[in-house]
Amino acid sequence: MFTIPTIVVSDDLTQRAYITFYFNNNRVREYNGKKIGLHISPNKATSLTQRSELLEKLRFEFHKALEANSYPLTKTKPVQKPQLQEIAKPNELPIHDSCIYLLFKATRAKLQSDLSKKYKRNLKSIYRQFKKYMSNEDLSGPITLISASKIDLFLNQFRSSGTYYMNKRRDLGVLFSAAGRLIDQPVETIQKSQKKKSKAVLHKAYEKKQLKPILNYLKVNNPNLYICSLLTYGAWLRPHEEVRLLTMGSFKSDLSEVHLSGEENKGGRVRVVHIPEYIRVELRGKLAGLGRHDNIFSLNAVPFNEYYFNTQWSRAWAKMHKLGLIFEDQTIYSFRHTAAVQLYRRTKDVHLLQQLLGHSAITVTLKYLRNLGEIDSEQLAKYAPQLEL
Numbered sequence: 001m002f003t004i005p006t007i008v009v010s011d012d013l014t015q016r017a018y019i020t021f022y023f024n025n026n027r028v029r030e031y032n033g034k035k036i037g038l039h040i041s042p043n044k045a046t047s048l049t050q051r052s053e054l055l056e057k058l059r060f061e062f063h064k065a066l067e068a069n070s071y072p073l074t075k076t077k078p079v080q081k082p083q084l085q086e087i088a089k090p091n092e093l094p095i096h097d098s099c100i101y102l103l104f105k106a107t108r109a110k111l112q113s114d115l116s117k118k119y120k121r122n123l124k125s126i127y128r129q130f131k132k133y134m135s136n137e138d139l140s141g142p143i144t145l146i147s148a149s150k151i152d153l154f155l156n157q158f159r160s161s162g163t164y165y166m167n168k169r170r171d172l173g174v175l176f177s178a179a180g181r182l183i184d185q186p187v188e189t190i191q192k193s194q195k196k197k198s199k200a201v202l203h204k205a206y207e208k209k210q211l212k213p214i215l216n217y218l219k220v221n222n223p224n225l226y227i228c229s230l231l232t233y234g235a236w237l238r239p240h241e242e243v244r245l246l247t248m249g250s251f252k253s254d255l256s257e258v259h260l261s262g263e264e265n266k267g268g269r270v271r272v273v274h275i276p277e278y279i280r281v282e283l284r285g286k287l288a289g290l291g292r293h294d295n296i297f298s299l300n301a302v303p304f305n306e307y308y309f310n311t312q313w314s315r316a317w318a319k320m321h322k323l324g325l326i327f328e329d330q331t332i333y334s335f336r337h338t339a340a341v342q343l344y345r346r347t348k349d350v351h352l353l354q355q356l357l358g359h360s361a362i363t364v365t366l367k368y369l370r371n372l373g374e375i376d377s378e379q380l381a382k383y384a385p386q387l388e389l
Helices: 048-067 099-111 117-133 136-140 148-158 162-182 208-221 223-234 239-243 277-287 308-322 334-347 350-357 362-371 377-381
Strands: 006-008 018-023 026-030 257-260 271-274
Touching: 006 048, 018 048, 099 117, 099 136, 099 162, 117 148, 117 162, 148 162, 208 223, 208 308, 223 239, 223 277, 223 308, 223 334, 239 308, 334 350, 334 362, 350 362
Parallel strands: none
Antiparallel strands: 006 018, 018 026, 257 271
């Protein structure tokens, strides 16, 4: 069993490039053609173009060898002995029907689908952790025989918090459900496993008197975080998934709007966001001279990594908390939540709030308001669909 080889390479000739694939459920990295008896050494190339050509040749030759069952190359081909009929072990299956193979296929399908990088990383992580934890007997047997008690034991290593535990349980459940679809059979093991109470991160809204002092502090001490906070509050944008990736090309020429494609926002739809004048004033000086594809924070074509604003915020929060400017449970997302609370209290218009927040469905907005303490179960009832009898 193998997967199609892929190339892993950077634009730096000093960094070793390689091809990678899964062979018999193990990830393999090959830097040259020795394992298939060929003298192909991409990392000895003297130019990026030459290395790319050699890597492509290496990938092609390994793929050919895998399909011909001639990988890895052996000096002498072993004599084929007549195979005796073996008595199958109780849970052992052909590899294509085994638990680990189904989970591998399910994971690969998810990684090739239109999901966020973070979600894909989480699915890849839970697959590897599950594979490492379970016994070979369990992994080679039917997925339907994995018991809920074994899942409980596996998940217990993530019990440091209810949220962490439930996130891992959810990710594993996604893979088990996808594996079940591959065999056209429901696999409900994860649903039968234990649940733990998950505490939502509050992202408590700011009080009116807090906003200006916090923004003034950020403006002086961290200009990038200041602009991010303004856009999160005044333009309803998500800081890590939307604001961080903004380029000059995201803005209308007069900076009055931001246009996001379906791939650039969590809702998956084209989104047009109004930029208030007080934000435009701050942006004009910062963005002067940038090219269309330049990120507005890194000031070049490559954005900062996904943890950039988390790191910047953690440092700033500790100092602001010491100064008494900010309280526990108030985060960078609190700017967005503050704006949402203000609008809802002013208009009570859930549909308008859904559009401004960029939520995919109104149920998401209702849950959002409920978590912020702005709407209770009785209020939710009036939004339920009615049927005339």
